[in-house]
Amino acid sequence: MYAQMVTSTGKGVQSLEDMSPEERAFQERINRGEKIEPKEWMPDGYRKNLIRQIGQHAHSEIVGQLPEGNWITRAPTLERKAILLAKVQDEAGHGLYLYCAAETLGVSRDELLDKLHSGDMKYSSIFNYPTLNWADIGAVGWLVDGAAIMNQVPLQRTSYGPYSRAMIRICKEESFHQRQGYDIMMKMAFGTEAQKEMAQDALNRFWYPSLMMFGPSDKDSVHSAQSMAWKIKINTNDELRQKFVDQTVPQAKYLGLTIPDENLKWNEEKGGYDFSEPDWTEFFEVIKGNGPCNKERLGARVKAWDDGAWFRDGLMAHAEKQSAAKLAAE
Amino acid sequence: MKKEWPLWEVFIRGQHGLNHRHVGSLHAPDAEMAIKNARDVYTRRNEGVSIWVVEANNITASSPSDKGPLFEPSNSKVYRHPTFFDIPEEVGHM
Numbered sequence: 001m002y003a004q005m006v007t008s009t010g011k012g013v014q015s016l017e018d019m020s021p022e023e024r025a026f027q028e029r030i031n032r033g034e035k036i037e038p039k040e041w042m043p044d045g046y047r048k049n050l051i052r053q054i055g056q057h058a059h060s061e062i063v064g065q066l067p068e069g070n071w072i073t074r075a076p077t078l079e080r081k082a083i084l085l086a087k088v089q090d091e092a093g094h095g096l097y098l099y100c101a102a103e104t105l106g107v108s109r110d111e112l113l114d115k116l117h118s119g120d121m122k123y124s125s126i127f128n129y130p131t132l133n134w135a136d137i138g139a140v141g142w143l144v145d146g147a148a149i150m151n152q153v154p155l156q157r158t159s160y161g162p163y164s165r166a167m168i169r170i171c172k173e174e175s176f177h178q179r180q181g182y183d184i185m186m187k188m189a190f191g192t193e194a195q196k197e198m199a200q201d202a203l204n205r206f207w208y209p210s211l212m213m214f215g216p217s218d219k220d221s222v223h224s225a226q227s228m229a230w231k232i233k234i235n236t237n238d239e240l241r242q243k244f245v246d247q248t249v250p251q252a253k254y255l256g257l258t259i260p261d262e263n264l265k266w267n268e269e270k271g272g273y274d275f276s277e278p279d280w281t282e283f284f285e286v287i288k289g290n291g292p293c294n295k296e297r298l299g300a301r302v303k304a305w306d307d308g309a310w311f312r313d314g315l316m317a318h319a320e321k322q323s324a325a326k327l328a329a330e
Numbered sequence: 331m332k333k334e335w336p337l338w339e340v341f342i343r344g345q346h347g348l349n350h351r352h353v354g355s356l357h358a359p360d361a362e363m364a365i366k367n368a369r370d371v372y373t374r375r376n377e378g379v380s381i382w383v384v385e386a387n388n389i390t391a392s393s394p395s396d397k398g399p400l401f402e403p404s405n406s407k408v409y410r411h412p413t414f415f416d417i418p419e420e421v422g423h424m
Contacts, residue, residue: 040394087373091389093371099353103337109357111333166354312359316333319360 004215012230022306030231036138040103046230054163058098059116059123063297065091087177094170101162117302126213128291135188141181143210149174150244154234189225189255202325204260208278214241246272337386339366342378348381
């Protein structure tokens, strides 16, 4: 999931009887499946949670361009290069849709970016892992975008109108991303022995970080329960992780690759696979800033923002000059 | 100097013959750049044949609390719909 561990400001779910009349009317609208729109009344906690969640999601799209952008200049063919370029451009677009959705809640773009740059707001842990070779680009599309889709499809039904509409646009564009990744994996897995080894190695390195994308088990969390009551979260982290594993195992099998988990086994009773949990200590370290690429990723974002300041200001100064000249001419 | 680019609302005509429809928003320093950015952000897959951009602070919107006074009066005027009138079958299609 692109928004992991969004700490809630809510206190847990109140019963309808304990709510103020405004809160109750709000919750009843959500229960009826109505969408909440920007200027309408909403509880503070709902607004704050959404800003964090949508902001984190937007940051993930933007930072997520970096590990893939790393391979644009070294793609093996011109066609692969054009495709990867289009995919990375999509990620920029997805970030922009989401920033705009967050802004409808009363936070400014600059505030969101400042919080990313200062480390106050996070982005998905997955983008703190390196993309070491071309097979990694396949694994990222297949697994990382696959996990993202798993999370984003149900979010199309989220209660906040602008977020839901952004998710619908994103989902329409996202399945190309996963397919292009799987296409790379097929080429590698059915290629030479060395290519197949690279594909297996990429799967080995990206499997557990992909499982971490859904966040730690949240079945006992009050925060998560509140988000679900507000329909800003639709499924638990564990449900989505299970779905992802069940969907991905047959895809790996088709490629002739092995999921790096000795405990992976079909469980007839639950109708899904049993699998090993990722190393949550590693996850918390990466979230804290101690992953393999945290400094590089955030550093690249801060540098891009700082180096672009003169350009943003220049365009603004030009626009102001033009509009002043136009006024004078009238 | 620290100044955020203004927000623009983007409207796209999907096909000839259809209305422009609101698709989202973006930041740009001026209208010309807003059109260019809208092309990149909202029409990467042939979604449109024409773009309108309007600076967001130039839009006047009705307030959610006016929903009742604005829209409820038409609820009782069912005769504005053709299905209100029963036309005998032998009259034929009307």
